[in-house]
Amino acid sequence: MPETSHHRGVPKTSHVKKRGGKKKRLLLLLLAALCVIGMVEGASVALKAPLWPVSVFWKTSQDTEVIISQGEGGTALAHDLFDKHIISNVQAFLAELTQAGADAKLIPGTYVLNGTMSEADLVAQLLKGPNSSKGKFVVPEGLTVSQVAELAERTFGISKEAFLSAAKASRFKEEFSFLDGVHDDSLEGFLYGSTYDFSGATPSADEVIRTMLAQFEAKAGALDYAGAKARIKETYGIEMDEYTFINLASVLQQEGKTADDYRKIAGVFYNRLKVGMNLQSDATLKYELGRAASAQELLVDSAYNSYTRPGLPPTPICSPSLDCIQAALEPEVSDNLYFLIYDDGAYSNHTFSKTYEEHLAAIEKARQEGAKL
Secondary structure (H helix, E strand, O other): OOOOHHHOOOOOHHHHHHHHHHHHHHHHHHHHHHHHHHHHHHHHHHHOOOOOOOOOOOOOOOOEEEEEOOOOOHHHHHHHHHHOOOOOOHHHHHHHHHHOOOHHHOOOEEEEEOOOOOHHHHHHHHHHOOOOOOOEEEOOOOOOHHHHHHHHHHHHOOOHHHHHHHOEHHHOOOOOHHHOOOOOOEOOOOOOOOEEEOOOOOOOHHHHHHHHHHHHHHHHOOOOHHHHHHHHHHHHOOOOOHHHHHHHHHHHHHHOOOHHHHHHHHHHHHHHHHOOOOOOOHHHHHHHHOOOOOOOHHHOOOOOOOOOOOOOOOOOOOOOOHHHHHHHHOOOOOOOOEEEEEEOOOOEEEEEEOOHHHHHHHHHHHHHOOOOO
């Protein structure tokens, strides 16, 4: 028998090496593929955006709260929207955001959004601003500091006492120069009535007050007080400054109903001050008493009784609207010394008179027409 017969069926060494090499190559290819997949998945996670179509079930139809903080950029927002299942692709959303020029115009606040909204719809809402009531602080025009404190207590749980303790002009004068001339350390007149958004957070009394003062500065700070001072001096011979303009505007706020009323009433009050007549505003005493004064109380002298005291009250009596401030700066010039403003929803009468006799006749006419005077 051949000497090699006992080796039959045993592969040569070279064959073993070749077969083992194929296995190694297959293993290396598998490992490489896994690495590529891992890198792709890692990139996808890092970008918070899928690199292939996402399941139709990815986006939520439920309303979801999204808070945009001050200075937040479009990329960070897109990641947040993707995480909350509102968008399915970061790049597509960013492209829409950039095309609309909204990336640099994101308005901080609390939004309610959902995945049924298209990228265009989402960007349109972002351009409009926050649409959630959470964190909103709605302050009507014409409130007193005390009323704002009560509103802050109901809205944010800030105690009224803590708010009033914080609401001192001396605490904010360094930030807001318009508070330099205030009387009695009072912020009365400067907590501007507007809608504020605190982005779903619970602010402190200081934060609320500072935000409202900043809004006053933004709205009323750019008005031409110097020019108005010169006009009032020339027309009526009365010296005014920024604080007294706000003071008068606060009285206009409580006496009038419309922008037209405010300018006409301002003219009446300037005429009264010009001839040495008392302001005779029921609103000033109502501020002091916290309620409407009786006929007898109008005769009792007190700091805010403008029937017995000459000039303007010691402080503003509420926070006036921009219309009222502008009316104080630009009154309607007339010879009127009296006015009747009555509006109960069923009957309205806005009459201005030059003489007391004309004023009494206007009151009698209003009574005959249904006014409960």
